[in-house]
Amino acid sequence: MTLSGKLIDDKVVMDRQAVEELYATSFYGRPKGDTLELSLTESAYLIYTGKISVVSGEEELDFKRFFLRASSIVKNFELLYIVYKDMRERGYYIQPSVTGFRVYPRGGHPGKTPAEFFVFVTSERIPLSLSDLRANINTVENLKKRLILAIVDEESDITYYEVRRTTLSGSCELKPERSLSVASLLEDRVMVWEPEISHLLHSEWFFGRPMDEGHLQLSLVESCYLLNKGILGIEQRDREALDPARFSALASSIEPDFLIKYRAYEKLRDSGLVPKTGFKFGTHFRVYKNISNISSLQHSDYLIHAVAHDHVFLLQQFSRAARLANSVRKEMIYAAVNGGVEFIVIGRVRL
Amino acid sequence: MTLSGKLIDDKVVMDRQAVEELYATSFYGRPKGDTLELSLTESAYLIYTGKISVVSGEEELDFKRFFLRASSIVKNFELLYIVYKDMRERGYYIQPSVTGFRVYPRGGHPGKTPAEFFVFVTSERIPLSLSDLRANINTVENLKKRLILAIVDEESDITYYEVRRTTLSGSCELKPERSLSVASLLEDRVMVWEPEISHLLHSEWFFGRPMDEGHLQLSLVESCYLLNKGILGIEQRDREALDPARFSALASSIEPDFLIKYRAYEKLRDSGLVPKTGFKFGTHFRVYKNISNISSLQHSDYLIHAVAHDHVFLLQQFSRAARLANSVRKEMIYAAVNGGVEFIVIGRVRL
Incomplete structure (x- = not known):
């Protein structure tokens, strides 16, 4: 039997019978006194499945009419609908929330179990600011839930990503005692000339890449770290010595995002991890x-990309990074650089 | 025995004996009358291997001094040196050229065989404009050689990519006869409401994605193509009909690179190929x-990204795209959109 409801503003209001038939058995809607309130997403799905019919004033709205109406009332209605339908049909009970949806664990439902994750629904076309992403992580972590990003692509296919903060540490410890050598800044890299120092820096502490048996090339971040720690002096081709401030300034003119990148590098090295260039992976x-x-050298564990606190993700790049990390069995992590450095893991999940 | 040469401007000049010992046996340098001219790259390598020594005026230059000097004379000297050394040590004979190096096939050498490829040397930090890339392809194709891009990353690791033009065709033919239906433009996608038309468009011609059994969602490029071919009418939510010009304008306001993307889509469809969104791959x-x-649906063959004629590649993105395509066994192709559409394949090669 089809139950009948009324479209009022951005809700559909059903009478008492619906509380029994839709809420108590299948957890659609929210009971309000004697009535049941459905969101437009829930309503469209229930019209599609033939469980309810909806009128607006005198007019009965079939699926097409209701969908067009809802789409002009609720921003991103199509996206919400596609994700709602997908999750319902995978057997999840799901309720509206501030981020999009609250989702109950398999076998759980409202009133029996707490929600397990919060789903934030967006389109591949909508850029996502790091600050919005962090605000969502904060909201969800405060509630001790998991955050899922549901990204709908232009063909309405959904990819789910889990996003969470993490801390990282490793076992590589530097024991710097004294300045070892003076290296030369060439065009955009630094060369260590002494064979023994090259060997020590590379074989013991995993810096740089040997150009040949005697000479070691260091990247700008590696050089800056060794300079800051007092392990290495650095001079220009004309033999003018560079202090850390001057080196950073030069490095920033060579590589515009040098400082952001260096802050992440320093944090990782200080935590006992060994970062090497991720160029081949695009990070x-x-x-x-x-x-x-x-x-x-074994398999590396993480791909890490440093971003400034005001970064805005293009979801196409986000998706490519996560996909690539997945295909090489590494974790994709963004290092958000602000006062400190915060690590945010993103990983594709199958729900 | 060490041969001795003189640094003069950006060359090292060797006497007659070197023609015999360096050129005739190992194809270093270019004979000029009674002398042999070496590039600075060749010279640094020969100093490193102990085959020559070099003086500048009265001063003898050891490897470090020569390298620093060369690095201030020749732009990107370090990059050229790293690539030169790598290729020599892989057993290739190699000569300077307009793009960087000419490389002879294995077993070949100057005077015996023509060069096989031209290597263009660059750093991951140097943005690469599409117009420069196309100019290099033109140069090399006119000479009937292959173009190799050698990209040196910040840790001096080299990745080699082959770059070439290609033409594409497939077997999917549309036989449009008449306008089939009128679909609705929602927020950023188009919905077809009739079940039979949805089925035909999807199952026979591979457009869109079914939202459920009766309704098909089309992407903006797909909708625009069907509208242009007269197969589909499109109206707004308020039922106002959209002509192709108005639809393109709306789509461009939703998706800033719509027109570039559409031009590539149209060319591919007109060539019998079926393009679907590459969102999950970041293309x-x-x-x-x-x-x-x-x-x-079988394995797709290509990942294609449309770029405008004035596009500038960041090599990190370039590298990520090629790596990802490789890891999923597809070809990475850029569609350069100008007057026409030109397809450029990039693929990692191991030399």
């Missing part, structure tokens, strides 16, 4: 938790 | 050469 760093021997 | 399209049955 700033690939990162090793443990390196025991430089000649048998 | 505009994944493309199928042959689809026989929508329910058993």
Whole structure:
């Protein structure tokens, strides 16, 4: 039997019978006194499945009419509908929330279990600011839930990502005692000329890349770190010595995002991790938790990309980064650089 | 025995003996009358291997001094040196050229065989304009060689990419006869409401994605194509009909690169290929050469990203795209949209 409801503003209001038939058995809507209130998303789905019919004034709204109406009332209605339908049909009970939806764990439902995750629904076309993402993480972490990002692409396919904060640490400890050598800043990299120092820096502490048996090339972030720690002096080709401030300024002129990148590098190194360039993966760093021997370099654990606190993600890039990390069995992590450095993992999930 | 040469401007000049010992046996340098001219790259390598020593005026330049000097004479000297050394040590004979180096095929050498490819050397930090890339492709194709891009990352690791033009065609033919239906433009996608038309568009011609059994969602490019071909009418939520010009304008306001993307889509469809969204791969399209049955959708063949003629590649993105395509066994292709659409394949190569 089809129950009948009324479209009032951005809700559909059903009478008492619906509380029994829709809420008590299948957890659609929210009981309000003697009535049941449905969101437009829930209503469209219930019209589609033939469980309810809806009138607006005198007019009965079929699926097409209701959908067009809802789409002009609720921003991103189509996206919400697609995700709602997908999750319902995977057997989840799901309720509206501030971020989009609250989702109950399999086997759970409202009144029996707490919600397990909050789903934030968006389109691949909508840029996502890091500050909005962090605000969502905060909201959800305060409630001790998991945050899921549901990104709907232009063909209405949904990809689900879990997003969470993490802390990182590794086992590589530097024991700097004294300044070891003076290296030269060339065009956009630094060269260590002494064979023994090259060997120590590379084989023991995993810095740089040997150009040949005697000479080691260091990247700008590596050089800056060694300079800051007092392990290495650096001079220009004309033999003018560079202090850390001057080196950073030069490095920033070579590489515009040098400072953001360096802050992440420093944090990782200080935490015992070994970051090496992630260029081949299109990120700033690939990162090793443990390196025991430089000649048998194992699989790196993370791909890490440093972003400034006011960064705005294009979801296409976000998606590509997560996909690539997944295909090489690494975790994709963004290092959000502000006062400190905060690590945010994103990973595709199958619900 | 060490041969001795003189640094003069940006060359090292060797005497007659070097023609015999360096050129005739190992194809270093270019004979000029009674002398042999070496580039600074060649010279640094020969100093490193102990085959020559070099003086500038009265001063003998050891490897470090020569390298620093060369690095201030030749732009990107370090990059050129790293690539030169790598290729020599892989057993290739290699000569300077307009793009960077000419490389002879294995077993070949100057005077015996023509060069096989031209190597263009660059750093991950240097943005690469599409127009420069196309100019290089033109140069190299006119000479009937292959173009290799050698990209040196911040840790001096080299990745080699082959870049070439290609033409594409597939077997999917549309036989449009008449306008089939009128669909609705919602927020950023289009909905087809009739079940039979939805089925035809999806199952026979591989457009869109079914939202459920009766309704098909089309992306903006798909809708625009069907509208332009007269197969579909499109109206707004208020039932106002949209002509192609108005639809394109609206789509461009939703998706800033709509027109570039559409031009690539149209070219691909007109060539019998089926482009679907490449969102999960971080590109505009994944493309199928042959689809026989929508329910058993096979592996797609290409990842295609549309770029405007004045596009500038960030090599980190370039690298990520090529890496991702490789990891999912597809070809990465850029569609350069200008007067026409030109397809440029990039693929990692191991030399």
